[in-house]
Amino acid sequence: MKKFQEWLEKYLVPFSNKLGQNKVLQSISSGMVMTLPVTIGASIFSIFASFPIKPVADWFAKVGITPSMTAIVNGTMNILAVFIAFTIAYDYAQKSKANGVVSGLLSLASFFILMPQVIPGKTPINAFKINYLGSEGIIVAILLSILIGVFYVKLSRNKKLTIKLPDSVPSMVSSSIEPLIIGIIIFVGVFIVRAIFDFSPFGNVFDFVNKLITTPLLHVGGSPITLILIMVLSNLLFTFGIHPAAIQSVIIPIVISMMVGSTPAYQAGKTIPYLSNLVVFSFANNDAAGATLSLVLVALVFGKSKRYKEFFKVSALPNIFNINEPIIFGMPIVLNPIMFIPFILSSFVSSGVALLAVKIGFITNYNPSLGMGMPWTMPKLVADAMIMGWQGAVIWIINFALMCAIYLPFFKVADKQALEEESK
Numbered sequence: 001m002k003k004f005q006e007w008l009e010k011y012l013v014p015f016s017n018k019l020g021q022n023k024v025l026q027s028i029s030s031g032m033v034m035t036l037p038v039t040i041g042a043s044i045f046s047i048f049a050s051f052p053i054k055p056v057a058d059w060f061a062k063v064g065i066t067p068s069m070t071a072i073v074n075g076t077m078n079i080l081a082v083f084i085a086f087t088i089a090y091d092y093a094q095k096s097k098a099n100g101v102v103s104g105l106l107s108l109a110s111f112f113i114l115m116p117q118v119i120p121g122k123t124p125i126n127a128f129k130i131n132y133l134g135s136e137g138i139i140v141a142i143l144l145s146i147l148i149g150v151f152y153v154k155l156s157r158n159k160k161l162t163i164k165l166p167d168s169v170p171s172m173v174s175s176s177i178e179p180l181i182i183g184i185i186i187f188v189g190v191f192i193v194r195a196i197f198d199f200s201p202f203g204n205v206f207d208f209v210n211k212l213i214t215t216p217l218l219h220v221g222g223s224p225i226t227l228i229l230i231m232v233l234s235n236l237l238f239t240f241g242i243h244p245a246a247i248q249s250v251i252i253p254i255v256i257s258m259m260v261g262s263t264p265a266y267q268a269g270k271t272i273p274y275l276s277n278l279v280v281f282s283f284a285n286n287d288a289a290g291a292t293l294s295l296v297l298v299a300l301v302f303g304k305s306k307r308y309k310e311f312f313k314v315s316a317l318p319n320i321f322n323i324n325e326p327i328i329f330g331m332p333i334v335l336n337p338i339m340f341i342p343f344i345l346s347s348f349v350s351s352g353v354a355l356l357a358v359k360i361g362f363i364t365n366y367n368p369s370l371g372m373g374m375p376w377t378m379p380k381l382v383a384d385a386m387i388m389g390w391q392g393a394v395i396w397i398i399n400f401a402l403m404c405a406i407y408l409p410f411f412k413v414a415d416k417q418a419l420e421e422e423s424k
Contacts, residue, residue, distance in 0.1 A: 023095055024146055027091040028142060028241065028334070028335055029334060029335045029336070031092075032330075032332055033329060034090075034091070035080060035084065035329055038076045038080070039076070039077055039329060040315070040330070042072055044318065045072040046073045046321075047317075048060065049066060050375050078134040081138045082137075085145050086104040086107060088142060088145035089104045089107030089152070090104035092150070096149075096153040098157075099179065102152070106152055107148035110144055111140070113190050113191070114144070115206065116206070134243075135243035138242060139241065139242045151186060152182060162178045163178050224276045228347065228348060232344060232347045232348050235289060235344050255278070259372050262275075263369060272368070275358055275363075275365075276355060279366060280355050282366075283350045283395065284350065285347060286346065286396060288323065288324035290324070290328075292324045293324075294403035295411060296312050296315060296319050296327070297404055298404050298407045299312040299415070300313070302415070303411070304416075305419040308331075308411075311330065322376060323377070336414075341410065342403070342406045350402075354395055354399075362391055365388060370386055381397070381400075
């Protein structure tokens with residue numbers, strides 16, 4: 001373990017430091033970290049809005065507070081792309097010694113301009129779909145905010161494109177007037193992009209980007225190996241800020257159809273026809289994406305830097321209930337070369353162990369009705385025990401221990417860097 005950690009420090013840390021000096025990557029990382037107050041604050045309400053204990057969830061609904069808790073989640077975590085569209089462009093401009101607020105506002109406005117603004121139906125509604133504001137819009141928000149930030153910074157350095165007012169004009173007014181020409185130029189470019197997609201088969205840039213990611217998976221079968229590869233790809237994309245929903249929305253209908261097809265066999269006490277597939281899918285993420293609950297334990301036990309010790313104390317509770325956006329965007333794991341390997345390996349390891357457990361006859365049963373109805377916030381240890389019996393709990397514990405061992409050397413490298421920064 002010590003030699004492996006030394007190898008990481010020798011080869012991975014210099015690469016990480018070099019990558020971290022890139023202004024674009026720095027801005028993406030910093031912009032996502034800026035959303036941390038929103039994600040951590042909302043994660044508590046997310047747990048109660050989808051409470052894993054049904055009698056309690058029913059009581060919340062009966063009292064009438066569930067809609068209010070859901071509104072907090074919808075107004076924060078479910079529109080995360082909106083915040084990212086501002087914060088990344090803001091941070092890039094700030095790093096470039098330009099007006100961050102103007103850059104962020106231009107990016108945010110462009111994000112809404114490109115978005116479909118009418119929900120079709122018998123009576124079309126003028127509205128934005130929440131899907132595009134959240135998971136299905138994050139990759140567009142990242143790309144757009146960087147493009148707008150870069151263009152704004154370059155254009156703002158051209159004195160011919162800025163309106164200069166006399167010194168007698170209040171600075172608040174002059175700073176608002178200065179970028180008017182730049183704003184018009186940027187909006188013309190955004191208009192052209194939107195018009196192109198309006199006349200294209202895709203309809204809008206959001207659907208184009210999401211289909212670009214998911215189309216190769218549309219004709220994928222439901223074999224266990226395929227499911228493992230898809231979940232590994234899902235985690236890989238998450239390390240670049242692309243939410244797993246873009247991938248999992250394609251395979252979930254396949255998995256649900258397997259659950260429905262397995263229900264009669266389960267009720268009759270016969271062999272589950274899709275047992276390997278369903279068990280692999282259940283353990284593809286041992287808890288939340290990337291098995292980050294193992295990382296939480298490693299950080300709390302072995303962490304020495306104040307940064308990580310305090311951060312993981314706050315992030316632990318949401319992660320128990322499968323909410324790990326605070327860790328993904330707050331540690332961050334996104335664009336963090338040190339954490340790439342364990343995060344991507346997590347699905348391969350945990351689902352591989354699950355597949356082996358089925359092959360050797362350790363797991364022989366799966367309750368598809370519970371699998372379909374289990375609240376997503378139910379702690380995975382409890383959910384796996386309910387769906388697959390005590391064997392499911394044992395496999396979860398084995399995977400948890402394995403992921404702790406895998407995360408440990410990588411976290412120690414990151415923690416050592418943080419400790420050195422704090423000592424300065």
